[in-house]
Amino acid sequence: MRQSNKLSGAKVRTADAGKFGDGGGLWLHKRDARQGKWVLLVTVHGRRREMGLGAYPGVSLKEAREEAEKWRAVVRRNLDPIKERERERRQAERNLNLLKDISLDAFESRKAELKGDGKAGRWYSPLELHVLPKLGKVPVADIDQIDIRDTLAPIWHEKAETASKAMDRLGICLKHAAALGLDVDLQATMKARALLGKQRHKPKNIPALPWPDVPSFYASLNEGTTSHLALRLLILTAVRSGPVRKAHEDQFEGGVWTIPAEIIKGRRDATEDFRIPLSDAALDVIEAAKKQSRDGFLFPSVRKGVISDATMSRLMERRELEARPHGFRSSFRDWVAETTNTPHEVAETCLGHVVGGTVERAYRRTDHLDQRRILMQRWADFVTTKQADIVRIG
Incomplete structure (x- = not known):
């Protein structure tokens, strides 16, 4: 077993320019006495990979060791750590644009158009009650007509008016996401309507006294x-x-x-x-x-x-x-x-x-x-x- 934790805090601080190994593939490359970068060397699928772990002194020795062990564990699962990190980065970016966040942003931007700034919640409630429980944590770019159909199918005929409002609000959210520069399918709601078919429910008038x-x-x-x-x-x-x-x-x-x-x-x-x-x-x-x-x-x-x-x-x-x-x-x-x-x-x-x-x-x-x-x-x-x-x- 290769020796690890060869470096010390004092050694890292006082070392001049050069490359210094901590063991287990973790290296500190110092440009000068004050600055450098952490690098992890691993072999995956028979291919040597060099993975940057951050700049020194922004990333401490302790933090570099923890990060190195995280990615060594990925290698032990026979995965490429660089590709895995990129996948996680993309997923994190997508998670910043979940439907629940986009819907709230769309609601906020339209409050001025709504009675009482939408305080009664009638604009948002169809989304909150019937869409967000199923699709709220889905990245808005991933939402397609199948997702929308499956979400609204249970109420499409039984609660036709509410379902239509939810569909309309969802369409507004997709347009809002597109305006933010996100890659969304603006025709998803139209396609979902085609999949769901014509609503059978007939609205009932509020009973009135003769x-x-x-x-x-x-x-x-x-x-x-x-x-x-x-x-x-x-x-x-x-x-x-x-x-x-x-x-x-x-x-x-x-x-x-x-x-x-x-x-x-x-x-x-x-x-x-x-x-x-x-x-x-x-x-x-x-x-x-x-x-x-x-x-x-x-x-x-x-x-x-x-x-x-x-x-x-x-x-x-x-x-x-x-x-x-x-x-x-x-x-x-x-x-x-x-x-x-x-x-x-x-x-x-x-x-x-x-x-x-x-x-x-x-x-x-x-x-x-x-x-x-x-x-x-x-x-x-x-x-x-x-x-x-x-x-x-x-």
Whole structure:
């Protein structure tokens, strides 16, 4: 057995220029008294290999010995240590670009485009729940259509909408990776869709209470609690639950509720605030809610913040109703269609929907506030059991 550990710390520090062996193939090549490099000489597959282990004094004698033993062990497995080190380097580089890291970077870069900077997590959650558990630790350059197909196949038909969102987000991540200069297959998601086939699942509409039944349900919300008042305002205004839950006293002025653009959902042009004309009944609900507001929010939760998204839904569940709060928007829209002659653009604007193309909207800049005020008052009259005959909103 060849002698090893021939060198000492003092010898290494004081040696002049030259080559000094430590044994076992480890050598120190000194250019001068202060600088040098460590070299490991090995024979693999009958071929002599010279492997650099780092510069001296940056790499100490102890560190050089540990590194040398690591690569000797590789040689004992009949592997080329230089090729193995290069393979490890490439793998390390690939690991810096795992899908989980790319997806977070893509999310961060798009926060400004998302409502509330994406704090609700709706953009990221399809990836987080259905893609990253399987592909998160895979280098993004390695992901192909087979990986994507196998990952989304379990939910492709059963949770079609979620699966489509996950596929779309994954496509954005691949484009983001390409923009970073990584070698990815930008057509991988398109190929995966072809492999998965057309989705069989048909989306279900949120159950809605038939509009003739709305007045009796509204009348039952008579306890003056936070959830009762919130549901009453939601019904009277046909607004989504989010803006209702986050309603703040500062948003109401002169019979108009102005919803900030950042909490408006479903509007492609949601760069402007959205105005809601308030009926007499809605104003009464708001005044009642102000008496129990906290920090200006009309519908505070018991502990902190505002009531949750599930608060109103659970109230309806406890009453064994299939309908959900969001369904009152459908109830309102059906009432409009069946009992009034309201123009389409007025009715759709009441729901905060965008009507017409970009050019048409550029020329038609009205939000039909006065016409909507008449319609919302008639709806409130119907809901509160006052006379509400068929009316023309011209």
